Amino acid sequence: MTGRGPRVLLVDDELLVCAHLRVILESAADITVVDEAYDGAAAVEAVIRHRPDVVLMDLRMPGVDGLTATARIAALPDPPVVVALTTFDADQYVVRALRAGAAGFLVKSTPPKDLINLVRVAADGHTVLSPVATRRLLAEAGERGGGRDPRVALVAGLTGRETQVLACLGAGLSNAQIGRRLHLTEATVKGYVSRVLVKLRCANRTQAGLLAVEAGVAAS
Known part of the structure; x- marks a missing residue:
């Protein structure tokens, strides 16, 4: 990303969540929400159409879920940064999303100011990853048979x-x-x-x- 602020695609099957995230992100003068998608298949199409810098991706959606969509987006030429959205930071889908190519994860309850800053961090190519939360996630994945x-x-x-x-x-x-x-x-x-x-x-x-x-x- 050069010469402008991050362009963001929101992906969540709950329209109210997308609306909430849009209000927060568009309160920042440098962030543009280019579109919303409500399932994984539409997310992949929106990425190809809009070429966003960052995709905020819900993991649990009907039809094509966020894990599948993340893997498909990661396989595209020059893919955007995908950040997994989760309702709680112990969600085992997060480890699978990171292995599929997500650059990190955010809890949906992240305070607005932190959300804006973390989107900027992700757009600049840095990780959005808490080492403490990640260690816990990996430990729990092992206990549940998720494997190394x-x-x-x-x-x-x-x-x-x-x-x-x-x-x-x-x-x-x-x-x-x-x-x-x-x-x-x-x-x-x-x-x-x-x-x-x-x-x-x-x-x-x-x-x-x-x-x-x-x-x-x-x-x-």
């Missing part, structure tokens, strides 16, 4: 510096923050992040951060 991501085994193949960068991704740090923590330039950090994503077979830094948390290497 098989890519966790690939973490052992990273170099020491790559593991440090992965740990920072697990903490939700930006490239600039990683650079300050590890005393590296942003360009160097960007190179490390790219190599980590390739080695771990991750589509984005959020998936890598999720693996960091699951592998127990996320920085505090």
Whole structure:
């Protein structure tokens, strides 16, 4: 996203939820809500039609649900950032959404000011992911038989510096923050992040951060 504020697509089968989110987001002068979609199939079509920067995606919808829609959107050329919407942060659908390509998740009860700021953060390419909530989600997924991501085994193949960068991704740090923590330039950090994503077979830094948390290497 360059030269303008984020363009957002709202996806929820409850029209009142979409209306509520629209009022909040459009109270910010730099955010534009380009459309609303009320099921996953319509969401994919709206992404292709409007090319939004951010999609706020409800996970539990009749017909094509948010998980399926997220995976379809992630497979598009130059996809937008998808942020999963959930009513409570222990929703096990969230882990599946993150593995499907979502860049993070938000609880629908997020305060308006925080919601606006987090949409901006997502549009800028950063993760919208709470390490504490993610650890709890992964623990509960394991207890319920959700299983570990098989890519966790690939973490052992990273170099020491790559593991440090992965740990920072697990903490939700930006490239600039990683650079300050590890005393590296942003360009160097960007190179490390790219190599980590390739080695771990991750589509984005959020998936890598999720693996960091699951592998127990996320920085505090």
